[in-house]
Amino acid sequence: MSSRSTMFRRALAAAGVAATTLLAPSPAGPPAGAAPAQTAPEVRTVASGLEVPWSIGFLPDGSALVTERNTARVRRVTSTGQVTTAGTVAGVAAAGEGGLLGLAVSPTFATDRFVYLYFTAASDNRIVRATYQNGQLGTPQPVLTGIPKGTTHNGGRIAFGPDGMLYAGTGETGNTALAQDLGSLGGKILRVTPTGAPAPGNPFGTRVWTYGHRNVQGLAWDAQGRMYATEFGQNTLDEVNRIEPGGNYGWPIVEGSGGGTTYRDPIVTWTTAEASPSGMAYLDGSLYVAALRGRRLWEVPLTATGGAGTPRALLSGEYGRLRAVEVAPDGTLWVSTSNRDGRGTPVATDDRILAVSPDGGGPVEGTCVTARNSAHVTAGRATAYFIWVRAVGSNQYIGTTYATTSLRETSPGTWTRVDAC
Numbered sequence: 001m002s003s004r005s006t007m008f009r010r011a012l013a014a015a016g017v018a019a020t021t022l023l024a025p026s027p028a029g030p031p032a033g034a035a036p037a038q039t040a041p042e043v044r045t046v047a048s049g050l051e052v053p054w055s056i057g058f059l060p061d062g063s064a065l066v067t068e069r070n071t072a073r074v075r076r077v078t079s080t081g082q083v084t085t086a087g088t089v090a091g092v093a094a095a096g097e098g099g100l101l102g103l104a105v106s107p108t109f110a111t112d113r114f115v116y117l118y119f120t121a122a123s124d125n126r127i128v129r130a131t132y133q134n135g136q137l138g139t140p141q142p143v144l145t146g147i148p149k150g151t152t153h154n155g156g157r158i159a160f161g162p163d164g165m166l167y168a169g170t171g172e173t174g175n176t177a178l179a180q181d182l183g184s185l186g187g188k189i190l191r192v193t194p195t196g197a198p199a200p201g202n203p204f205g206t207r208v209w210t211y212g213h214r215n216v217q218g219l220a221w222d223a224q225g226r227m228y229a230t231e232f233g234q235n236t237l238d239e240v241n242r243i244e245p246g247g248n249y250g251w252p253i254v255e256g257s258g259g260g261t262t263y264r265d266p267i268v269t270w271t272t273a274e275a276s277p278s279g280m281a282y283l284d285g286s287l288y289v290a291a292l293r294g295r296r297l298w299e300v301p302l303t304a305t306g307g308a309g310t311p312r313a314l315l316s317g318e319y320g321r322l323r324a325v326e327v328a329p330d331g332t333l334w335v336s337t338s339n340r341d342g343r344g345t346p347v348a349t350d351d352r353i354l355a356v357s358p359d360g361g362g363p364v365e366g367t368c369v370t371a372r373n374s375a376h377v378t379a380g381r382a383t384a385y386f387i388w389v390r391a392v393g394s395n396q397y398i399g400t401t402y403a404t405t406s407l408r409e410t411s412p413g414t415w416t417r418v419d420a421c
C-alpha cells in the first residue's frame, strides 16, 4: 500500500473510523465524479515547446519561473499552461552542460521580489539575483562568483533550505582533484547567506557545506528538515546521499558505496543507465528524482530514520529525459523533460513540463481533504459524507461514511476535523 493510502487509513483511524471498515467495499461505490481507479501515475502536460527547461521555481501566485539552459531565457508558466518570457539573462555562456541552470525564488519574495539564478558565464559558474516584478526580470546582481566551470560537471542546482540559507550543488568540472580540495568551490555543496557570504555555522568557516562530490544537480529536504542530494556517477553508480555538514562523499576515491568510516555512503545507488539523476523533490514521505539517461522518475520512499526504502520507477521511457522536479502548490509534481539538450530524441512538443500525481491523483497529504458526499446524496443519506481511498493493487475504491466535511493534516500524521477547506 502506498504511503498516501496508508496516510488516509491513518487519517480515518484518527477520525474515529475503525480501520476494519476500510476492508469492506463501499456499498455506494466510488463517489460521483471520482476518476477511475488506477495504479499508474496521473500525468497532465502543463506546457510544451520549451527548450531545455532546467529549473522550476514557484511564485506566491502559483505560477512558476523556468530557466532554459541554452537560450538563457527565464520563462513564466502558469498552472493553465500560459508561457511568457520574463527576461533573458545577460552573460550566460551556454556550452556543453553549462548555461542558465538553477533557479530559486527567495523565501521572502513577497517583500524583496528576488529570484536567484545559477549560470555558466565566460569565466566561471556564478549565482546572481534579480527582481521579478510586473512580469519582468530585473538586472541581475552577483551573489557568488568564482565557482569553477567546465564543459561538463557544472552542478547548478540552487535551493533555499528550511534555515533560510541558500544551498548550491556544484561540479568538479571534469577536474576530479577539485572535489577533495576544500579551497575550491567545485565538487561541493555550498551553503551561503542570501547575499553570498559563508553561512553562519558552516563546518569549515567557509562556504563549503559538504565535499567529495562529482556533480550535484538535485537538492531536497524532508518534512523533518533532513537534507538529501543527488549525484551523477562516472561509469557505474549514481547516488542519492543524505547530506550532513562537513561530510566527505568520497569522489573521486569512492563511487557508490564502500567508503568505510572516511567517506559517506549513499542511501541509494543506481547504475548510470538506470538513472543519471538531476533534480529532486520531496513529497509525502518520498524523494522524487528526475533521471536523464534513465528516462524515468524515481520515487525513493524514506524510512523514519532518513534512510531509503525500495525505489519505484515511474514514467519509464514515456517522456524521455527528465531534468527538474518540483512540488507545485496543488501538490502535484512538476517535471521537465530535457529532450532538446543534445542527448535526447525530442518529439514535436518537447520540451515539456508535466504535472504528475504519483499515486494517480486524489487528495494529497498536507492539504485539506473534503469528503465528497454526492454518492450519498443520491443514496438518500445527505447528512453523511463519504471519504474514499484507492486501494493500490486491488483497483478498488474503499470508503466509509463520515459525518463531517473536511480533515486537515495539522502536523505530520495528525489529522483534525475542520468545518471546510
Ligand SMILES: [Ca+2]
Pocket: 212, 231, 239, 249, 250, 251, 254, 255, 256, 264, 266
Ligand atoms: Ca559518493
